[in-house]
Amino acid sequence: MSPKTTLRPLCAAIASAVIVGFPAVTTANEPELSQTEVLTGLENPWDMAFLPDGTMFYTERCLGLSVRLPDGEVEHLLGMEGTEEYATTADDLVCEGQAGMNGVAIDPDFDENRTVYVYSASNMSEPRTNRVLRMTVNSDFTQVSDRTDIVEDIPYKPAATDHPFGDAGAHNGGRIRFSPEDGYLYVTTGDNHNSEIPQSPKLLGGKVLRIDQDGKAAEGNESPEGFDPRIYTYGHRNVQGITFHPTTGQPIVTEHGPWHSDEINALVNGGNSGWDPKPNMAGRGDCPDDYCGYEPNQTEGMDPKERAAYMPVTDTETYPDAMQPAWQNDGLSQGISSAEFLVGEQWGDWDGRLVVGFMGIGFGGTPVGQRINLIDIAEDGLSVNDVAKMPVPMGAARFRSLVLGPEGDLYTAVDEGSIYRITPE
Amino acid sequence: MNTSLFIVIAAALAMGSATGQAADKSAGEALFADACAQCHGPNGKGMASFPSLSGRDAEYITSRLETYRAGEKVGSNSFLMIPNATDLSDDDIANLAAFIAESAE
Numbered sequence: 001m002s003p004k005t006t007l008r009p010l011c012a013a014i015a016s017a018v019i020v021g022f023p024a025v026t027t028a029n030e031p032e033l034s035q036t037e038v039l040t041g042l043e044n045p046w047d048m049a050f051l052p053d054g055t056m057f058y059t060e061r062c063l064g065l066s067v068r069l070p071d072g073e074v075e076h077l078l079g080m081e082g083t084e085e086y087a088t089t090a091d092d093l094v095c096e097g098q099a100g101m102n103g104v105a106i107d108p109d110f111d112e113n114r115t116v117y118v119y120s121a122s123n124m125s126e127p128r129t130n131r132v133l134r135m136t137v138n139s140d141f142t143q144v145s146d147r148t149d150i151v152e153d154i155p156y157k158p159a160a161t162d163h164p165f166g167d168a169g170a171h172n173g174g175r176i177r178f179s180p181e182d183g184y185l186y187v188t189t190g191d192n193h194n195s196e197i198p199q200s201p202k203l204l205g206g207k208v209l210r211i212d213q214d215g216k217a218a219e220g221n222e223s224p225e226g227f228d229p230r231i232y233t234y235g236h237r238n239v240q241g242i243t244f245h246p247t248t249g250q251p252i253v254t255e256h257g258p259w260h261s262d263e264i265n266a267l268v269n270g271g272n273s274g275w276d277p278k279p280n281m282a283g284r285g286d287c288p289d290d291y292c293g294y295e296p297n298q299t300e301g302m303d304p305k306e307r308a309a310y311m312p313v314t315d316t317e318t319y320p321d322a323m324q325p326a327w328q329n330d331g332l333s334q335g336i337s338s339a340e341f342l343v344g345e346q347w348g349d350w351d352g353r354l355v356v357g358f359m360g361i362g363f364g365g366t367p368v369g370q371r372i373n374l375i376d377i378a379e380d381g382l383s384v385n386d387v388a389k390m391p392v393p394m395g396a397a398r399f400r401s402l403v404l405g406p407e408g409d410l411y412t413a414v415d416e417g418s419i420y421r422i423t424p425e
Numbered sequence: 426m427n428t429s430l431f432i433v434i435a436a437a438l439a440m441g442s443a444t445g446q447a448a449d450k451s452a453g454e455a456l457f458a459d460a461c462a463q464c465h466g467p468n469g470k471g472m473a474s475f476p477s478l479s480g481r482d483a484e485y486i487t488s489r490l491e492t493y494r495a496g497e498k499v500g501s502n503s504f505l506m507i508p509n510a511t512d513l514s515d516d517d518i519a520n521l522a523a524f525i526a527e528s529a530e
């Protein structure tokens with residue numbers, strides 16, 4: 001699909017004409033957006049999760065878990081190594097490169113069990129791993145206790161390699177979300193710049209896991225014979241976004257591309273997303289540190305199409321049954337991060353649109369691309385009908401996380417250090 | 426180079442050469458907002474994989490920018506920084522260094 005047919009500047013122009021009172025020439029009903037800065041001065045805020053009354057749990061990648069209460073008061077609950085002023089500090093929780101404390105999720109039965117979950121890197125095992133921690137929050141939101149690590153063995157990149165963004169902790173996944181449809185916790189992981197991981201039946205990187213509140217495999221995970229039963233889908237590169245279609249419950253992920261082709265994928269239970277960056281296969285020779293993920297050329301600009309032919313994100317030649325992406329960002333890689341659905345009449349024509357955040361990169365002639373996209377995705381998640389840029393008041397930013405609040409407003413955390421609330425009028 | 430960057434650089438150049446004075450911080454500020462903030466953050470405090478520039482003096486920043494401009498590697502992500510320094514003039518670098526040294530948080 002070409003950018004010409006996917007972007008809709010004309011519609012935007014028409015919508016604004018309607019708002020300033022010109023005769024309506026169309027039924028376009030696109031809301032005006034206003035924004036409030038909910039929190040600022042944060043350090044790499046990474047994810048948020050809301051209770052119905054507006055209470056917002058949020059993570060900062062190198063600091064830990066905090067909660068903002070509806071009256072604006074903030075309590076720092078679980079700090080990482082070296083932090084102060086947190087009710088509890090867990091010295092095993094570490095941050096490096098892209099890793100640290102990432103996703104946060106609230107238990108669907110929070111009213112009864114007051115349970116929250118976070119995804120964090122930890123040095124409790126050697127080598128380090130990523131873990132999913134389960135904790136109980138006390139009644140006045142000042143403490144967490146009863147930490148149980150329900151997943152302890154998600155791979156973490158232990159040392160730097162010769163790759164772009166090649167530091168330790170890279171390609172670390174980290175989004176966690178409960179499906180409103182099946183009630184299970186979905187955990188997205190990354191390939192660690194390690195070519196063995198994505199197609200490995202046992203290593204949990206480059207996967208989407210589907211587990212229950214104790215970390216046990218969800219019933220009905222259909223990954224192939226011999227796979228770890230917690231695996232729902234495999235063959236991913238680095239999944240940092242997951243959400244569920246508001247009417248069908250279909251899980252949909254966003255996956256970072258390697259200097260080309262950021263992807264949106266509808267997950268198929270047991271499916272292979274077709275990422276396999278191993279050397280000496282699929283027409284490739286040796287690669288730096290045994291990982292072909294940025295080949296044929298790591299650090300010089302070249303046509304993304306040539307890259308895609310050499311190192312596809314979805315290798316359908318090797319894996320003909322691989323899940324097909326719904327969208328590939330017109331062949332570009334621009335730091336696709338988080339995904340969420342807009343739901344509610346206040347969003348007008350955008351009710352039911354998928355919103356996707358891009359952090360921007362700007363490598364090798366590709367436009368930086370910091371934005372939120374509004375995507376009209378088919379109900380089955382297999383194709384997109386329309387893609388537009390959301391005209392957000394804050395303009396460009398590294399949009400890390402997008403979460404719908406309980407009142408239906410869209411919240412976004414940006415790497416610049418703020419969490420904004422975007423309200424449709 | 427994108428056009429807006431070109432315009433800002435051209436403006437910075439024009440200002441710098443017209444007065445021939447010491448570094449022009451406000452030109453540095455404009456150029457930083459347009460060409461650097463997207464990675465290093467609006468106040469240069471760094472984000473994600475992009476280093477913080479806070480606490481660096483003008484001399485350090487100047488020497489780094491000259492190194493990148495020459496196409497030389499420093500750290501493992503230099504390939505991302507080098508293209509952003511290639512077209513900087515000496516005045517740009519002086520202006521940026523003055524602005525960053527004073528303002529980066």
